[in-house]
Amino acid sequence: MITVNKIIHNYSVALKKFAQSRNFATKVKNIRDVDYQYLQRSKIPTMHFQKSLPRLPIPELSKSGERYLNALKPLLTSDQYSEAERRTNEFLVKEGKSLQKKLIAKDKVNKHTSYISEYWFDLYLRDRLALPVNYNPLIVFQNDVRPEYNNQLVRSTNLLISAVRFMLSLRSELLEPEVFHLNPKKSNTRLFRSVTGMLPEAISWYGAYLFKAFPLDMSQFVGLFGATRIPQIAKDRIYRDPNSKHVLVQRNGNFYIFDVLDADGNLLTPTEILGNLSSILNDNTPKAEYPLGVLTCQNRDEWATQRIHLQESGNGDVLQKIDSAIFNLVLDDETIHDNKHKILHHYLHGDGTNRWFDKSFSLIVTRDGVSGINFEHSWGDGVAVLRFFQDIYAETIKKPFIHPDTKPANSNINVTKLDLELDDKSKLFIQKAKNEYKDWCDSLSIDYILYEGLTKEACKKFKVSPDCIMQLGFQAAFHLLHGKYVGTYESCSTSAFKHGRTEAMRPCTVHTKAFCDGLHSKKASKDDLRAILQECSTTHSELVKQAAMGQGFDRHLFALMKIAQDNNIPTPELFDSYEYKILNKSILSTSTLSSPSVLAGGFGPVIPEGLGIGYSAFADKLGAAVSSYRTHNDSTQFVEALQKSFIDITKILSG
Structure with missing residues (x-):
């Protein structure tokens, strides 16, 4: 037996x-050393858990209605809220029921994905706004603590090597699967990897669950490499080359490519890669008079039309080489030092002349070695980018392949400078784009705050959520300046589910409103404010949990609206209502990205009247980067109000 x-x-x-x-x-x-080829050699194949990942749940219609109304309460007058309540309840018992049935039916026949994935890709790719500022976020690495390793050539070579090693690990299914460990001491172990690795893919997730570990969706990771968003009229498309061997390098607005993999698919040696990059940095070609990259800074339809002309003018092969490159390495002549205002401007938008914003991501390294990433957002979210960011940073800091005294090899130098055929019409496109982009970037106001009066651990000591404290600070700062509450968006990942993307968490609640009203009216005591603050934290943590578990309402309502459009059903009154529009007008658009490897992170305002707030609760401080348009908001003024709000909150907590 x-x-x-x-x-x-x-x-x-x-x-x-x-x-x-x-x-x-x-x-x-x-032929070369196997260990050198891969950044990781995981015992568990990269996509091992993918087949058994749970599917993103479609929330109950009544629950979404209830959560929607709760989010509206602090934004509306009592009369407006009564009208919103009537409209929402009508939707729930009438059109909402039939739309929910259709959404569930569609989801059942598409078990390979999530109910939101197709709609979310479509939303991004149909938007005609320019990518920089509007969509592409920035993340900047911490500098190497060894100044000599921040040399531009040394740092860019090490980052490039580690990035390609990450890619080769991913291509060979040797990259460690992304897993959230509830108790890392018990699950982030050899036993966990041995047991779950032996399980068939169809049940592997359940094995991880028994360890209280939760594998995350890895489907977006393939979008990191060999990919570009191609502009097209009405709707863009994402192009991918899974077998790409070359990287794109931009310097002084000029384009260069070279193969980082040999004919057998092996990564070139560190000194060979150093030699190729050295030859680019030593190239004396002057700064491009007509830098093509600035065309990626425009409205997508305008750029699509111009790209067609470029292809017809003999540049099709050059564009193909750009599109298919593993990624874009940008070597800038800018010197930044520790100027954080300059860092935020430089990595969010720059002057556009040495960028290609359509690439899945661009790795940007300045003359003094400040390094970071600007990434195109349609293909994926922060989970994949941050994992890549952390892994390559850790390797370049702990075990870099290139050192300040390393000599570049003279062999296997295969750099090709891409030559463009630019007629007068193309030159006019470029000149016009440069002028318009400069005016646009000049209209931005960007500032930051580093508040050392509170830390992540201090918040936990006071038994309040650090994320809640930061969001409460944003609400208090805005209320202090404007005396009102507005649509606020906090991005929350749903990558615990197959093809999950993000959910909107609505941090402006009746409790945050009560706290800010009490704080600024001076009518509430510190004890009362402390009690309300605890309620804020409890509610906030519950909303974050709901969003992460696919139990928000924003994506659900959005999908119901799209289902109506798909079936030629008249748009329900709810989606054309004042309250739905005011909630989705994200005046405060916020997102957190916390990691010891991150020096700065941020993005632009999503609407002209809005503020874009990238923030982190660090071990030793609270930090936020704030962007806005000068004609509507002053980021410095908001930062000053935020500083005061954090001080007020600290006094209440410590009292």
Whole structure:
């Protein structure tokens, strides 16, 4: 009789033989050192949990209606709220029911994905706004603590090597799967990897769940490399080349490419890559008079029309090489030092002449080695980008392949400068785009705050959510300046589900309103304010949990609206209402990205009247980068109000 132990033993032996054959095949293929090829060699294949990931749930219609009304309460007068309540309840019992049935039916026949994924890709790709500022976020690495490793050539080479090693690990399914460990000491272990790695893919997620570990969706990771968003009239498309071997390098508005993989798919040696980048930095080609990259700074329809002309003018091959490159490495002549205002401007938008905003991401390194990423947003969200960011940063800091005294190799230098055929019409496009982009960027107001009076741990000591404290600060600052409450958006990842994207968390609640009213009217005591603050934190944490578990309402209502459009059903009154529009007018658009490797992160305002707030609760301070348009808001004024709000909150907590 075959026992369970015998089955497990046989499966383990078979798995070991498979792994050995896989390693042997790898060794046969790779002439070079196998360990050098991969940043990680995970025992669990990268996509091992993907098949068994839970699907993003469609919330109950009544629950979404209730959550929607709760989010509206602090934004509306009592009369407006009564009207909104009537309209919402009518929707729930009438059109909402039939739309919910249609959404559920569509979801059942598309079990390979989530109910929001297709609609969310479509939303991004149809928007005609320019990518920089409007969509592309920035993340900046901490500098290397060893100044000599911040040399532009040294740092860009190390980042490039680690980035390609990450890509090769991903391509070979050797990249460690992304897993959220509820208790890392118990689950982030060799036993966890051994047990879950032996389980068939169809049940692997359940094995991880028994360890209280939650694998995250990895489907977006393929969008990191060899990918570009191609402008087209009405709707863009994402182009991907899974077999790309070359990187794109921009310097002084000029374009260069070179293969980082040899004919057998092996990563070039560190000194060979150093040699290729050295040859680009030593190239004396003058700054491009007509830098093509600035065309990616425009309205998507305008750029699409111009791109067609460029292709017809003999530039099709050049554009193909740009589109198919593994990623874009930008070498800037700018020197930044520790000027954080300059950092935020430089990595959010720059002057556009040495950028290609359509690439999945651009790795930007200044003359003094300040490094960061600007990424195109339609293909994916912060989870994939931050994982990539953290992994390559850790390697370049702990075990870099290039050192200040490393000499570049003279062999295998395969740099090609891309030559463009620009007629007078194309030159006019570029000149016009440069002028318009400069005016646009000059209209931006960007500032930041680093508040050391509160820390992440201090918030926990006071038994309040650090995220709540930061969001409460934003509400208090805006109320202090304008005396009102507005549509506020906090991005929350739903990557715990198959093809999850993001959910909107609505941090402006009746409790935050009560706190700010009491604080600024001076009518509430510190004890009263402290009690309200605790309610704010409890409510906030519950809303974050709901959003992360796919139980928000924003994506659900949006999908119901799209279902109506798909079925040629007249748009329900709810979606044309004042309250729906005011809630979705994100005056305060916020997102957090916390990691010890991050020096700064941020994005632009999503509407002309809005503020874009990228923030983090650090171990030693609270930080936020704030952007706005000068004609509507002054970021410095908001930062000053935020400073005062944080001080007020600190006094209340510590009292």
